[in-house]
Amino acid sequence: MIKKLIPVYENQTPLVVLELIQGHKISEIMSRNVVSVKPDVTMREVKLMMKDRGISGMPVVRQKRLLGIISVEDLLNALEDGLMDDSVEKHMSRNPVILEEQMPVSFAIDYFENYSFNRFPVLNESKELVGMLTDRDIIMHMIKVMNGEIGRLEELAKHGHHTEIGNVIRRYAVVQNDFKNAGKASSEIKALLQEHDVDRKIIRAAATAIYELEINQVVHSLGGEIVCRISDDHVEVLARDRGPGIKNIDLALSEGFSTATDWIRSMGFGAGMGLPNIKRVSDDFRIKSSESGTEIKVIINLPEDS
Amino acid sequence: MNIKELNDKLKFELLTKCPDSEIKKAYTSDLLSDVMGNAPDDSVLITIQAHKNTIAVASLAGINAIILCNNRKAPEDMLPAAESECIAILQTGLNQFDASVTVARALDLCS
């Protein structure tokens, strides 16, 4: 494993953190009120603007197009050479490294590791400047999410009963096209149910439902998560993803319907039996879907004696 | 019949360690959702799906051995995955139909 500056590893990093860096887009955490300058502004004016606002760099923009970045360093050089009446355009660094607003936060973390810049301009799909991202933005966002998550864990720790089978909660992040890790949720839950001597048929039903939900997220979605709650009398599986959603749910639920590509079919997936299988093995099955994601909730009852 | 006894009759090539599990039935399919949904417990799976996901499905479905037909090669990560799940992998040049017939005879499933 390569040693990284920011220690985030797929296998060892807690889910909350993985979710934070893979499940959120740069557009959600960047600063939107960007102070920018036009290319014909003088270096002297730039110096005043930076001083007034206490910032150390600004994007140079013409009609929403990013032309370059002007930094304190460029300012110092101009000062030294007595070129403060030059336009910004002459001193800015051109072709700045940019981020796109749709990228996951994990990209930004990589960028901060690979480049020594403190900020990156963020462009939208039409290549217009829509924000700036600093390492501070990432830290603030991380603290916000951690607050929420740790609060939730504390609540759980207060109220949860740990030794009984009752109230076990497991979350699994599912990454698009990550076939290697598909099956992790189902095999762990299977093992858990086996430890509690749950009937073999019921374990099979739960494993089937969870596996098909995982595979569907890997194959058909942009990524998501599987949350399994095991209580004394049932297993609840909640599969949520980030889109693109199912256009026609009735069609998707019919046996044999699949939008899988040939490549996926050649691996033995895409038979169009996943959702029908899930429905068949579960005691309750709910599905809702929109462009921003699909949410499927499945319940499998655990009979009294198990 | 355990896997070793079965393969003494089949004489397929054993690619993994041979766990001592029972084989009672067989299932032939290349569709993993079909295997997941329908393969019986304690069975041998006859398939051409030579990759690691087949192991995940087999393990979840209670399949104890996998026969790869048409001499499909098992990729590098498939064999250790199989061994850690105590699943045996056998390989044969026969196609799925012929392998199924051979297994049915060996397991005495032809009535």
Ligand SMILES: Nc1ncnc2c1ncn2[C@@H]1O[C@H](COP(=O)(O)OP(=O)(O)O)[C@@H](O)[C@H]1O
């Ligand atoms: N999480 C999902 N996100 C988007 N589309 C999905 C999702 N799950 C299922 N689908 C759609 O429903 C169809 C049927 O799913 P399924 O019955 O599991 O069959 P298969 O996965 O073999 O295609 C898929 O081909 C896909 O078009």
Ligand SMILES: [Mg+2]
């Ligand atoms: Mg599916």
